[in-house]
Amino acid sequence: xxxxxxxxxxxxxxxxxxxxxxxxxxxxxxxxxxxxxxxxxxxxxxxxxxxxxxxxxxxxxxxxxxxxxxxxxxxxxxxxxxxxxxxxxxxxxxxxxxxxxxxxxxxxxxxxxxxxxxxxxxxxxxxxxxxxxxxxxxxxxxxxxxxxxxxxxxxxxxxxxxxxxxxxxxxxxxxxxxxxxxxxxxxxxxxxxxxxxxxxxxxxxxxxxxxxxxxxxxxxxxxxxxxxxxxxxxxxxxxxxxxxxxxxxxxxxxxxxxxxxxxxxxxxxxxxxxxxxxxxxxxxxxxxxxxxxxxxxxxxxxxxxxxxxxxxxxxxxxxxxxxxxxxxxxxxxxxxxxxxxxxxxxxxxxxxxxxxxxxxxxxxxxxxxxxxxxxxxxxxxxxxxxxxxxxxxxxxxxxxxxxxxxxxxxxxxxxxxxxxxxxxxxxxxxxxxxxxxxxxxxxxxxxxxxxxxxxxxxxxxxxxxxxxxxxxxxxxxxxxxxxxxxxxxxxxxxxxxxxxxxxxxxxxxxxxxxxxxxxxxxxxxxxxxxxxxxxxxxxxxxxxxxxxxxxxxxxxxxxxxxxxxxxxxxxxxxxxxxxxxxxxxxxxxxxxxxx
Amino acid sequence: xxxxxxxxxxxxxxxxxxxxxxxxxxxxxxxxxxxxxxxxxxxxxxxxxxxxxxxxxxxxxxxxxxxxxxxxxxxxxxxxxxxxxxxxxxxxxxxxxxxxxxxxxxxxxxxxxxxxxxxxxxxxxxxxxxxxxxxxxxxxxxxxxxxxxxxxxxxxxxxxxxxxxxxxxxxxxxxxxxxxxxxxxxxxxxxxxxxxxxxxxxxxxxxxxxxxxxxxxxxxxxxxxxxxxxxxxxxxxxxxxxxxxxxxxxxxxxxxxxxxxxxxxxxxxxxxxxxxxxxxxxxxxxxxxxxxxxxxxxxxxxxx
Numbered sequence: 095x096x097x098x099x100x101x102x103x104x105x106x107x108x109x110x111x112x113x114x115x116x117x118x119x120x121x122x123x124x125x126x127x128x129x130x131x132x133x134x135x136x137x138x139x140x141x142x143x144x145x146x147x148x149x150x151x152x153x154x155x156x157x158x159x160x161x162x163x164x165x166x167x168x169x170x171x172x173x174x175x176x177x178x179x180x181x182x183x184x185x186x187x188x189x190x191x192x193x194x195x196x197x198x199x200x201x202x203x204x205x206x207x208x209x210x211x212x213x214x215x216x217x218x219x220x221x222x223x224x225x226x227x228x229x230x231x232x233x234x235x236x237x238x239x240x241x242x243x244x245x246x247x248x249x250x251x252x253x254x255x256x257x258x259x260x261x262x263x264x265x266x267x268x269x270x271x272x273x274x275x276x277x278x279x280x281x282x283x284x285x286x287x288x289x290x291x292x293x294x295x296x297x298x299x300x301x302x303x304x305x306x307x308x309x310x311x312x313x314x315x316x317x318x319x320x321x322x323x324x325x326x327x328x329x330x331x332x333x334x335x336x337x338x339x340x341x342x343x344x345x346x347x348x349x350x351x352x353x354x355x356x357x358x359x360x361x362x363x364x365x366x367x368x369x370x371x372x373x374x375x376x377x378x379x380x381x382x383x384x385x386x387x388x389x390x391x392x393x394x395x396x397x398x399x400x401x402x403x404x405x406x407x408x409x410x411x412x413x414x415x416x417x418x419x420x421x422x423x424x425x426x427x428x429x430x431x432x433x434x435x436x437x438x439x440x441x442x443x444x445x446x447x448x449x450x451x452x453x454x455x456x457x458x459x460x461x462x463x464x465x466x467x468x469x470x471x472x473x474x475x476x477x478x479x480x481x482x483x484x485x486x487x488x489x490x491x492x493x494x495x496x497x498x499x500x501x502x503x504x505x506x507x508x509x510x511x512x513x514x515x516x517x518x519x520x521x522x523x524x525x526x527x528x529x530x531x532x533x534x535x536x537x538x539x540x541x542x543x544x545x546x547x548x549x550x551x552x553x554x555x556x557x558x559x560x561x562x563x564x565x566x567x568x569x570x571x572x573x574x575x576x577x578x579x580x581x582x583x584x585x586x587x588x589x590x591x592x593x594x595x596x597x598x599x600x601x602x603x604x605x606x607x608x609x610x611x612x613x614x615x616x617x618x619x620x621x622x623x624x625x626x627x628x629x630x631x632x633x634x635x636x637x638x639x640x641x642x643x644x645x646x647x648x649x650x651x652x653x654x655x656x657x658x659x660x661x662x663x664x665x666x667x668x669x670x671x672x673x674x675x676x677x678x679x680x681x682x683x684x685x686x687x688x689x
Numbered sequence: 690x691x692x693x694x695x696x697x698x699x700x701x702x703x704x705x706x707x708x709x710x711x712x713x714x715x716x717x718x719x720x721x722x723x724x725x726x727x728x729x730x731x732x733x734x735x736x737x738x739x740x741x742x743x744x745x746x747x748x749x750x751x752x753x754x755x756x757x758x759x760x761x762x763x764x765x766x767x768x769x770x771x772x773x774x775x776x777x778x779x780x781x782x783x784x785x786x787x788x789x790x791x792x793x794x795x796x797x798x799x800x801x802x803x804x805x806x807x808x809x810x811x812x813x814x815x816x817x818x819x820x821x822x823x824x825x826x827x828x829x830x831x832x833x834x835x836x837x838x839x840x841x842x843x844x845x846x847x848x849x850x851x852x853x854x855x856x857x858x859x860x861x862x863x864x865x866x867x868x869x870x871x872x873x874x875x876x877x878x879x880x881x882x883x884x885x886x887x888x889x890x891x892x893x894x895x896x897x898x899x900x901x902x903x904x905x906x907x908x909x910x911x912x913x914x915x916x917x918x919x920x921x922x923x924x925x926x927x928x929x930x931x932x933x934x935x936x937x938x939x940x941x942x943x944x945x946x947x948x949x950x951x952x953x954x955x956x957x958x959x960x961x962x963x964x965x966x967x968x969x970x971x972x973x974x975x976x977x978x979x980x981x982x983x984x985x986x987x988x989x990x991x992x993x
Contacts, residue, residue, distance in 0.1 A: 488883050507887045515889045528880035532902035538881075545888055590884070 103130045103305030104151060104189070104273045109164035111146055111155065118375040120159060121146050121329045125401070125409075128305040128322075130272065133296065135320030135337065136309045137352070139371060139609040143329040148275045148309040150174075152189055153181045168273050187217050189273040190266040194281055196258035200250040206261050207246035210234075213268045229268065237264045237294055256287035260294065267298060274299070277309045284473040284636070289680040292319050311609060313356045314639070317341055317687040322407070325349050328371045328382035330398070335408040341687045345404055345415040348383045353684060355614035357639035359666050360685050364643045366615025368565070370579050381412070388419035437500050439464045439630035440485070440518070440598045445494035447480050447654075455481050455492070455654045460632075462598065462647075467624055467631040469645035469662070471638060473677075477654035482600050482634045486520040498598065516546055519591035523603040525583035529575040535561075535586050536571025542594040560593045561586075564619060581612035585619070592623060599624075600632045605640065617644050638681045642666055650674050715906045718982035719975075725982075728974025735968045739787025746781040750938055754778045758950030758957070770956035774946040777938075783960040785938035790927065790965075793854050794919040800858030801919075802912050805865025810896045810904075812866070813873035824870065827863035835860045835918075839926055848931040857922055861915050865908075872907040873900050906983040913976025917969050924965050940965055 109124040121143040128134045138144040146159065153173035155161050166173040168188050176184060185191070193199040201209060207230065213219075214226040234241035237260040250258055259279055266274050276295065280288040296319055299306045308320060316323055317337055324334035325346065333346040344350040354365040369386045372378065378385070380395040387394065399411045438461040447455035455477040462468045472478040483489035485496055487507030496503045498518055504510050519542075522528035529538055536557050543553040558568035564585040575583055584604060591599060601620065605613040621644055624631050633645055641648055642662060649659040650671065658671040669675045719725045748754060748766070753776040755764030760771040770779040808827065812820040835857070842856045876882070877900065885899050926932075927941025935942070940961035947957030 486887050488887055507889055510889070512889055515887065520884070520887050522880040522884065524880060528884055530881040530885075530899055530902070532905075533898075541885075541890075542888055545890070 101129060102127045103132075103168065104128050104307070105165075105167045106147070106151065107165045107167075109147065109150060109166065110162045111143070111150060112160050112162040113374065114158050114160040116375070117162075119329055119377070120374050121150075123398075124164070124331055126307075126324060126331065126334070128273070128307060130303040130305050131300050132322065133299055133306040133308055133320045135316035135323040136307055136326060137311065137313060137316055137323060138326035139311060139611065141371060141373065142326040144309045144311075144326045145277055147326070148191075148277050148307055151273065151275050151307055152185055152191055154185075183217065186213060186271065187269045188271055189275065190269070190271045192259075192262050192266045192274065192276040192279045194278045196255065196262045196279075197250070197282075199262055200258060202250050205247050205249055206253070209261070210246075210265060210268060213265050217269050219269050233264045233268050236267060236298060237261075238290075239264065254287070255283050256291060259283065259287075259291055263291075263294065263298070267302070267304070270302065271304065273305045273307070275307045275309070278311070280315065281310075281312075285638075285682075286473075286676060286680040288315070289682070292682070295319065312682075313341075313352060313610065314358075314682040314684050314686075317684045318682040325352065328377055329374065330382065330411065331409075332383065332411045333409070335405070337687055339405070339408060341684055343416070345408070345410040346383075346412045347387050347389055347414075347417075347419070350418070352610060355611045356684055357613075357617075357637060357641075357643055358683055358685055359639045359642045359678070359681075360683075364614035364617050364640075366613070366618050367611045368615060370581075389414050389417055438462060438497070439466075439499065440632065441495075441497040442481075442485065443495040443497070445481065445484065445492055445496065447477065447484050447489060447492035449480055449489075449491065453654065455484070455651075457494075458651070458654075458656050460649055460656070460659070462630040462632055464597065464630050465624065465628045466647065467621075467633055467645045468647045468649060469641040470632060470634045470649050470651060471636065471641055471677075472651035473636055475653075476651045478634050478636075478651050479602060481651070482520075482602050482632060485598075485632065486518065486600050487515070488520070512545060516542055516594040517596050518598040518600070519594070519596040521584075521587050521591045521599065521601045521604050524607045525580055525587050526607065528587050529583055529590075531575050533574075534571065535573050535575065535578070538575075539571070539586065539590045539593055542590065546594055556593060557589075560589045563592070563623070564589045565615075579612075580608050581616065584608060584612075584616055588616075588619065588623070592627065592629075595627070596629070598630045598632070600634070602634045603636070604633075606635070606637070613640070620644065638666070638678060639683055650677070715909060715979060715982045719978040722978045722981065724974045725978025728971045728976075728978060731967050731971030732975060735787065735964060735971065736791065738784065738964070739791045742784030742787065746778075746784040748778045748781045750781065750785045751777065751936060752781070758947075758953040760954045760956075770960070771954040773943070773954075773957045774950060779947075779954070779957045779960065782938040782943060782957075783940075783964070786940045786943055786961060787964060789850070789932070789937065789939050790920065790923050790941060791968075793850055793857070793923045794916060796854045797857035797861065797919045797923070798912065798916045800854065801861035801865055801915060802908075804859070805862045806869050806901070806908060807896075808862065808866040809869025809871075810873055810900050813870045813877055814892070814896060814900065816877075820870075823866070827866050830860060831863040831867075833860070835922060836925060839922065840929065840931070843926065843931045848926075848933055850933050853923060853926060853931070853933075857919055857926075861919065865911055865915060868907055868911045869904055872904040876900050876903045906979075910976055910980040910983055913972055913979055917972040917976060920965065920969055920972065 105127040107125050109121060110119060111121040112119055124147055136144045136147060149155065150161055151166055153176060161174050171184055171188060210230045211226060214229055220226050220229055231241045239257060239260050280291050283291065292315065298304065310316060320337050322334065323337050323340045324331050327348050333349050340349065341353060344353055351367045357364055367386060372382055380397055381399055384390040384394040393413055399413045401409050401411055402415065404410050404415050440462045442458060442460040445455060445458050446453060458481060470478050480489055484492045487510055490505045492505055498514060501514060503514060507515055539557045539560060540553040543556055557571055561568050561570050566582065566585055605616050608616065623629065635641060645662050648662050648665040650657050652673045658665060658669065658674045665674060669678055754766040754768055755772045755776055757772060757774050757776050761768055764772045768778050768780065773779050773782050808823055812823045838860050839856045843852060846852055882895060882899050885895050924941035927939045928945045930945060932939050932942050943961040944958050951958055
């Protein structure tokens with residue numbers, strides 16, 4: 095893509111964005127250019143400032159945030175210098191925005207035809223109503239949606255998530271802008287829908303010479319979509335280059351960590367990194383990554399490394415680009431199951447579950463042995479969460495048999511014995527809602543022990559041990575959840591689940607609310623604990639690559655039916671069911687990086 | 690820890706001990722606002738008057754100091770603010786008259802708070818039919834005007850302190866129950882409640898130790914508002930002549946008794962009016978501070 099880099103659609107130079115009033119930097123020293131027809135992936139963890147930069151391209155700053163310094167040039171227009179009226183006109187015609195969640199971004203009270211026409215009318219596109227109507231027809235076919243009057247009369251809620259996002263794309267492309275900012279537009283979508291939307295984005299940008307800034311935390315998506323990639327850390331761009339160069343030969347240590355942490359079906363290994371990025375106002379004078387970097391020296395702490403062009407178009411902010419630290423070899427998280435005993439640790443036989451009267455799980459059979467991890471994979475609506483909640487005793491409407499060892503479990507947790515309840519433990523998806531905010535970490539973790547009849551002092555001792563076991567310190571016992579990061583909270587939730595020494599651990603999408611580096615360290619931790627404690631683990635997820643690094647067995651659930659089950663390697667590399675094949679083909683991966 | 694090498698730890702501080710400060714609680718935030726502080730000072734002063742005023746009163750509660758409605762200087766014994774309707778000392782009656790109102794209002798609010806919270810939490814947690822039944826009962830109570838209900842009941846069964854507290858308290862229950870249920874419904878959906886259920890925690894424990902602490906902000910605001918209303922309501926009932934002991938001093942009753950003598954000695958009306966007004970304004974300010982703190986209004990200003 096270097097041939098198009100000579101002309102520039104949008105250029106950001108020396109951008110600084112501050113918290114209004116205090117002058118604390120949210121984003122600083124950002125330089126980016128995007129050529130017409132090029133897709134630039136802006137990658138970073140939550141809080142890195144990537145969305146803030148994306149919004150700055152539209153000349154917009156959230157409340158309480160100030161665009162302090164620098165320029166954003168789109169063609170001849172300096173976005174940060176435009177007045178309110180000119181800015182409003184520029185948004186839509188020069189630059190447009192596709193937000194994260196299409197279901198909240200579209201006005202639910204307006205038909206999609208009306209929403210599209212509004213955009214065109216506001217900018218007086220084409221000069222006549224007839225021209226605008228023609229444009230609606232045209233843009234609908236561009237985003238591969240039907241343009242029949244019947245379809246255009248629909249309301250947003252009558253569309254699927256993928257169709258909604260396509261309408262969002264159509265609105266963004268309607269006035270033929272030269273730059274488009276996409277903020278995680280596929281995050282809420284299933285992989286197959288995501289794959290189709292991504293293809294459409296790429297085709298549209300290339301066909302109409304639109305420069306795209308694609309903001310995301312998902313490296314795999316960027317590898318599939320972007321021509322070039324810029325990586326943000328703690329408000330600064332620390333590396334940029336073409337997607338291929340950056341993923342195959344990362345120059346900055348942080349980029350290397352990000353790639354190592356990303357789940358991938360081929361590598362079977364995810365490496366996490368402890369600690370967290372310094373928040374605005376707490377950022378050090380030197381390199382903001384130095385505190386977590388194995389290569390850090392005194393020079394790194396002295397001042398933030400300047401931009402270095404290590405190859406044409408390849409810019410890095412590190413004094414030791416391409417250097418790889420000596421590290422001990424990682425033992426693969428995989429392990430062979432402990433010799434199977436006569437009875438399985440957990441067995442699900444012919445289970446049918448219904449949700450508000452509709453049957454969502456159909457005749458599922460599963461089993462997990464001690465020390466083994468079974469991944470239950472499925473897209474949203476596949477019934478995987480209903481099934482796992484049935485196992486945990488949180489969902490009552492099911493029939494069939496669930497056996498814990500040789501004991502048959504009652505549908506509701508209340509009807510099970512205390513011992514049964516403690517032997518099977520559940521870790522929830524969202525660590526921000528699974529810990530009681532008004533209770534200390536120590537009290538939360540101690541509950542299972544107290545219920546099990548332990549004395550307060552004994553419980554306190556075991557809580558301390560368990561917290562260390564999940565790589566926190568015993569001192570965390572006195573803290574409240576709102577003092578912890580997402581990863582730390584999930585560690586606490588795992589400690590609570592494991593403190594009573596259960597035999598079965600049900601993990602329901604436990605990493606989907608976490609950043610990639612945190613996800614990797616949580617997966618590492620779970621793998622370790624499973625082996626050391628001989629846990630039988632049911633790992634529920636929609637994320638196929640993640641499964642490769644943790645599970646021994648995979649069970650694929652589609653529309654409530656088990657479509658395929660078998661050892662991880664066999665299912666991932668030689669899938670038998672059509673559904674599994676399509677799922678694997680649609681799942682973006684870093685190793686797919688093309689272009 | 691184990692044989693699996695975690696991320697290399699060579700010379701890298703694991704994590705610079707960043708212990709983020711807890712965001713201050715609703716009460717702390719509320720007390721950074723001038724309105725809460727002023728309200729609290731007003732309330733404290735009046736509560737001190739009501740509870741301990743009688744110990745510094747110049748005369749006995751029912752001691753005559755002269756003819757009725759005489760201004761200062763024209764009474765038989767010397768007084769600060771003249772005499773009241775049957776020749777009692779205005780200042781003495783004022784110092785005695787706050788306690789019955791304050792005690793009844795606090796007791797009624799406390800009763801409503803306990804029952805209302807319980808009803809609201811049970812309704813929110815159980816949903817389904819129990820929720821419907823409880824909340825429809827609350828709606829029926831809510832449909833009856835509070836003061837009319839109180840007057841009917843009291844005129845039927847006599848004005849005892851217990852009955853006043855009971856009627857005012859019970860008629861306040863639905864308002865608290867609605868607020869608590871509204872706040873608790875979203876809490877019930879959160880995963881930590883499921884976590885407690887999967888551990889087999891008793892229903893009562895889930896209500897008290899999982900739900901209650903997470904609706905305390907809303908509850909605090911509502912409790913203050915209800916206290917303000919109860920003070921007004923109980924003073925109103927007293928003004929209309931329904932007091933346990935017609936001879937005892939009572940701010941609400943004082944206004945009624947002394948309004949006939951407004952032309953000759955207004956103090957018998959002025960003092961209780963000022964006191965009741967300030968008490969409701971004070972509790973109102975405190976409640977307003979709490980609700981602003983809970984909603985996050987004025988946070989930036991309050992922080993300074």
